[in-house]
Amino acid sequence: MNQRLLLFAKTILTMDRSKPIEDGFVLVQGHRILQVGKRKDLFLRPSVRILDLGDTLLAPGLINAHCHLDFTLFKGRVRYQGGFRQWLRKMGQKTRETTQADFKRSVQKGIKESLAYGTTTLCDISTSWESYLLLRQSPLRSFVFLEMLDLGNPSARKYWDHFSEKLRALARQAPSTATFRWGLSPHTPFTVSKELFQLAGRSLNEGGELLTTIHLAESREESDYFRTGTGPMAERIRALNPDWNLPRKTTPVQYLNDNGWLPKLDLGVHLNIVEDRDLKLLAKNRIAVVHCPGSHAYFHHPPFRYRQFRRRRIPVCLGTDSLASNQSLSLFREMRLFREMHPDVSPREILAMVTEKPAQALGMGSVLGKIKPGYFADLVGVPRAKGRGALADPALQFLNHRGPVSFSMVHGEPKLRLSLVK
Numbered sequence: 001m002n003q004r005l006l007l008f009a010k011t012i013l014t015m016d017r018s019k020p021i022e023d024g025f026v027l028v029q030g031h032r033i034l035q036v037g038k039r040k041d042l043f044l045r046p047s048v049r050i051l052d053l054g055d056t057l058l059a060p061g062l063i064n065a066h067c068h069l070d071f072t073l074f075k076g077r078v079r080y081q082g083g084f085r086q087w088l089r090k091m092g093q094k095t096r097e098t099t100q101a102d103f104k105r106s107v108q109k110g111i112k113e114s115l116a117y118g119t120t121t122l123c124d125i126s127t128s129w130e131s132y133l134l135l136r137q138s139p140l141r142s143f144v145f146l147e148m149l150d151l152g153n154p155s156a157r158k159y160w161d162h163f164s165e166k167l168r169a170l171a172r173q174a175p176s177t178a179t180f181r182w183g184l185s186p187h188t189p190f191t192v193s194k195e196l197f198q199l200a201g202r203s204l205n206e207g208g209e210l211l212t213t214i215h216l217a218e219s220r221e222e223s224d225y226f227r228t229g230t231g232p233m234a235e236r237i238r239a240l241n242p243d244w245n246l247p248r249k250t251t252p253v254q255y256l257n258d259n260g261w262l263p264k265l266d267l268g269v270h271l272n273i274v275e276d277r278d279l280k281l282l283a284k285n286r287i288a289v290v291h292c293p294g295s296h297a298y299f300h301h302p303p304f305r306y307r308q309f310r311r312r313r314i315p316v317c318l319g320t321d322s323l324a325s326n327q328s329l330s331l332f333r334e335m336r337l338f339r340e341m342h343p344d345v346s347p348r349e350i351l352a353m354v355t356e357k358p359a360q361a362l363g364m365g366s367v368l369g370k371i372k373p374g375y376f377a378d379l380v381g382v383p384r385a386k387g388r389g390a391l392a393d394p395a396l397q398f399l400n401h402r403g404p405v406s407f408s409m410v411h412g413e414p415k416l417r418l419s420l421v422k
């Protein structure tokens with residue numbers, strides 16, 4: 001438990017210091033980082049296990065701020081044709097046809113892939129409610145957000161009574177741990193009724209410790225629906241729930257604000273279509289935005305307004321979304337895709353979107369997302385680039401890494417190791 005482990009690595013990107021540490025060390029005790037520095041400044045103590053990672057770039061463990069492990073096996077199976085609303089319907093259909101055993105397999109595959117690609121913390125939206133036990137037992141640090149969606153249900157009250165009862169039972173059966181926490185995810189502002197938002201919101205007011213996330217302002221169809229309250233999306237919703245309160249002359253963000261949900265929100269996912277007044281509200285309520293570059297490209301959404309978010313100091317994190325709309329659960333790929341679309345943003349700033357920014361958004365900014373004394377020992381290592389690439393900025397070399405990582409550690413436990421020297 002309190003054993004000390006000394007790691008050596010050629011380059012350490014701490015995300016704490018302004019410059020990388022060359023020929024560095026990280027001393028880990030139990031779950032936490034005790035000391036970080038240059039190898040030559042190390043006063044070596046006896047009885048310390050040593051792991052020399054050699055020619056490795058070491059960085060804080062990566063945080064995937066949005067994914068759906070339930071849908072890992074949907075890769076390439078839900079085609080995007082004829083608009084976002086139709087895609088969502090196909091997803092609904094496919095979800096209903098999937099067995100619990102298949103969801104389990106999907107989650108297991110997703111956990112394996114995430115770990116292999118250097119993810120150490122994962123925010124999972126759970127539709128099937130199958131992921132919590134698997135994630136809780138897995139080496140990953142995880143946040144499981146149970147998804148709430150009552151479109152097509154006749155009574156929001158009955159839905160909430162059942163949902164909240166089940167959530168309480170699960171939280172008793174599988175309480176939070178140092179590496180596992182529960183969260184709540186209303187699906188979208190157009191698939192959760194006003195009544196259900198109110199019921200869930202009231203419960204959050206009663207002192208719950210749940211983190212919250214929602215898909216928000218993702219598609220043009222969603223924005224049109226909130227602006228006009230008419231069109232195919234409105235017709236479909238009315239066909240399913242004739243009494244549904246249709247919005248008008250508003251935006252998804254404004255709508256959430258009007259029903260009291262913005263102050264309760266931690267992570268807003270997508271925000272592809274935002275107006276200036278939305279940006280003001282997001283900043284005021286200190287909401288972190290999760291951008292999913294792979295999924296964004298898949299749906300051909302309008303350009304992501306990173307500059308505007310940055311100008312307003314709205315933190316932006318990255319997520320992979322599910323493999324129903326993406327090719328990989330690798331955050332390295334997401335970072336590269338982001339860089340292709342925003343070449344003026346520095347590699348270090350991009351790396352912060354999968355380390356310190358999501359750590360802060362999850363309320364763990366003082367223990368996660370940096371290699372710093374006192375922080376949890378969540379680390380990831382990749383081989384340093386060879387040839388001309390080796391001259392590049394280490395953060396850029398890190399972003400350009402492809403394939404599985406060579407080292408990872410979650411909560412002080414090494415998951416993949418190179419050579420154990422002593």
Ligand SMILES: [Zn+2]
Pocket residue numbers: 066067068125215269321322
């Ligand atoms: Zn999603």
